[in-house]
Amino acid sequence: MHNTQDMITEISSAATTITVSHHQDGSLYDDDGRPKRTGTIWMTSSYIITAVIGSGTLSLAWSIAQLGWSGGLVVMIFGLVTLYTSHFLANSYRAGDPITGKRNYTYMEAVENILGGKNSIFCGIIQYANLYGTSIGYTIAAAISMMAITKTNCIHSSHAKKTCHVFGNRYIIWFGVIQLGFSQIPNFHKMRWLSILSSIMSFTYSLIGLALGIAQVSENRAFKGTIAGAEAETHAKKVWAIFQALGNIAFAYSFSDILIEIQDTIKSPLEVRTMKRATNLSIATTTTFYVLCGCIGYGAFGNSTPGNLLTAFDKPFWLVDIANLALIIQLVGAYQVYSQPLFAFVEERTTKKWEIIGKEHKVQIPFLPSYNLNIFRIIWRSLYVVVSTLIAMLIPFFNDILGVIGALGFWPLSVYFPVEMYIKQKKIPKWSGSWILLQSLSIFCLLVTFAALVGSIVGVLLDLKTYKPFSASL
Numbered sequence: 060m061h062n063t064q065d066m067i068t069e070i071s072s073a074a075t076t077i078t079v080s081h082h083q084d085g086s087l088y089d090d091d092g093r094p095k096r097t098g099t100i101w102m103t104s105s106y107i108i109t110a111v112i113g114s115g116t117l118s119l120a121w122s123i124a125q126l127g128w129s130g131g132l133v134v135m136i137f138g139l140v141t142l143y144t145s146h147f148l149a150n151s152y153r154a155g156d157p158i159t160g161k162r163n164y165t166y167m168e169a170v171e172n173i174l175g176g177k178n179s180i181f182c183g184i185i186q187y188a189n190l191y192g193t194s195i196g197y198t199i200a201a202a203i204s205m206m207a208i209t210k211t212n213c214i215h216s217s218h219a220k221k222t223c224h225v226f227g228n229r230y231i232i233w234f235g236v237i238q239l240g241f242s243q244i245p246n247f248h249k250m251r252w253l254s255i256l257s258s259i260m261s262f263t264y265s266l267i268g269l270a271l272g273i274a275q276v277s278e279n280r281a282f283k284g285t286i287a288g289a290e291a292e293t294h295a296k297k298v299w300a301i302f303q304a305l306g307n308i309a310f311a312y313s314f315s316d317i318l319i320e321i322q323d324t325i326k327s328p329l330e331v332r333t334m335k336r337a338t339n340l341s342i343a344t345t346t347t348f349y350v351l352c353g354c355i356g357y358g359a360f361g362n363s364t365p366g367n368l369l370t371a372f373d374k375p376f377w378l379v380d381i382a383n384l385a386l387i388i389q390l391v392g393a394y395q396v397y398s399q400p401l402f403a404f405v406e407e408r409t410t411k412k413w414e415i416i417g418k419e420h421k422v423q424i425p426f427l428p429s430y431n432l433n434i435f436r437i438i439w440r441s442l443y444v445v446v447s448t449l450i451a452m453l454i455p456f457f458n459d460i461l462g463v464i465g466a467l468g469f470w471p472l473s474v475y476f477p478v479e480m481y482i483k484q485k486k487i488p489k490w491s492g493s494w495i496l497l498q499s500l501s502i503f504c505l506l507v508t509f510a511a512l513v514g515s516i517v518g519v520l521l522d523l524k525t526y527k528p529f530s531a532s533l
Contacts, residue, residue: 089327090328091162095326095327096325098324098325098326099333102324103321103333104340104341104344106321106324107314108341108345109261110317111341111345112345113261113389114389114390115310115313116348116352117264117368118311118366118461119134119307119308119352119356119368120272120352120353120354120355120360121367121458122307122353123354124284124357124361125288125289126301126304127288128285128288128354130353130357131350131353134350137308137311138345138346140474140500142339142343144478145315145477146335147480148319148477149334149338150480150481151163151169151480152319152334153330153331154172157331157332162323163319164320164323166317166476167183169480173480173483173484178479181471182471182476183404185471185472186316186472187404188467189313189316189468189472191443192460192464192467193397194447195450196461198235198394198447198451199456199457200386201391201394202231202531204384204387204390205227205230205233206227206531207383208380209223210533211372211373211383212380213225214373215376219373227455227533228452231448231451231455232448234387234448235444238391238398238444239441241394242440242444243440253396256389257389260389264382264386265348265352267382268356269351269352271379272358272359272368273355275359275371275372276355276358276359283357283359284362285361288301288362289362290362299514299521300518302462303514303518305466305510306461306466306469306511306514306515307465309466309469309473309508309511310461311465313465315468315472315477318334366457398443401443402443405439406435409439419433452529453529454519454523454528459518459522460515460519461515462512462514462515463516463519465511465515467512469504470504471508474500474501475504475505478497478500481497
């Protein structure tokens with residue numbers, strides 16, 4: 060008994076020491092004992108804009124071409140829905156009180172703590188499927204840009220006398236080889252310079268695409284395009300193309316799965332209010348940019364707008380090359396940013412089950428820090444890259460794949476979970492007016508997601524009818 064009492068006293072003393080230490084160093088720590096967060100509305104807005112504006116921007120002109128001039132309005136509606144549900148998700152960062160409640164550090168943690176059990180498993184499956192699909196989409200997009208650089212240079216060197224047909228298998232393989240190396244770098248996604256470089260590259264190719272579109276419209280001296288949009292061989296194919304376009308737009312707005320992680324960088328104690336204001340600013344900026352890019356791209360090329368806007372330009376060849384190179388550089392890093400969480404999840408689970416799998420061997424590399432070699436990590440990550448590269452070679456359909464990824468993540472991650480967590484937190488009574496409105500929004504978005512998913516899958520199947528596997532070309 061005496062020993063037990065001494066132990067309790069020692070623990071109490073230790074707890075008091077920690078409390079005093081935190082009190083004395085209050086400027087260095089937040090209420091959860093973690094280093095003080097310093098994020099502001101401007102920093103948070105820049106993180107969101109960087110996360111949202113990416114390769115999906117290049118598919119928006121094609122999406123509007125399928126929808127016709129009403130496509131600009133559809134993009135704005137997606138922006139409004141994303142903004143509305145992002146506010147719900149921001150409320151989920153703290154449990155209970157928005158200022159003093161316990162923090163949820165990740166999306167899955169928020170779902171587990173607020174909704175519990177099976178919801179968390181469903182959330183995890185969707186999140187990780189989305190991450191893997193994104194790595195395939197990025198492989199295809201990077202290969203298309205590599206092919207585009209080769210093609211524009213060929214056209215330029217031949218003074219536009221050659222059509223310059225380019226085959227893509229080697230480019231997909233090259234990108235895969237690059238990722239084989241980068242995937243073995245531990246914590247690659249935590250390198251701060253990577254996010255800075257990615258944001259610079261994103262804006263570079265997006266702004267160049269916009270500028271080239273404006274120049275093309277000026278050269279045409281008119282806006283091309285129609286109210287109904289691009290024609291199709293049959294009414295059914297037109298419907299599938301419209302649905303696929305919805306998936307592409309959804310992909311362009313997807314950032315819900317990292318919203319809470321971004322919110323966790325905001326200065327206390329008004330994280331929820333700051334996050335909502337930052338979301339308002341960033342979604343308004345992004346939507347304006349998206350409508351401009353999509354409508355000007357469609358206005359420049361009309362119903363013949365290609366799936367990837369950059370592939371429509373071949374002059375000035377050096378500027379087109381810069382845009383494509385910027386996209387490749389961004390996708391090299393973005394592939395790892397989206398893949399590393401899945402790497403970590405699988406490795407953590409397998410190590411817990413079989414401890415020997417986590418064993419590491421130190422390897423000395425000349426002129427570099429020592430490297431912790433893990434056999435399982437090398438095999439598993441290499442297999443991940445090889446399979447995603449093979450799938451990209453098998454179905455290198457840029458818009459189809461983006462549509463599938465966008466559809467998979469839109470309803471569950473951007474609408475369903477945020478709405479359900481908001482209802483649970485605010486204790487909104489079942490069948491009340493607010494409950495019916497929120498559930499109606501969720502059901503409507505589920506139907507949009509289902510349509511986009513079916514349209515994109517049908518798009519893959521239709522393309523496979525006329526495409527020989529492993530023969531990508533531009």
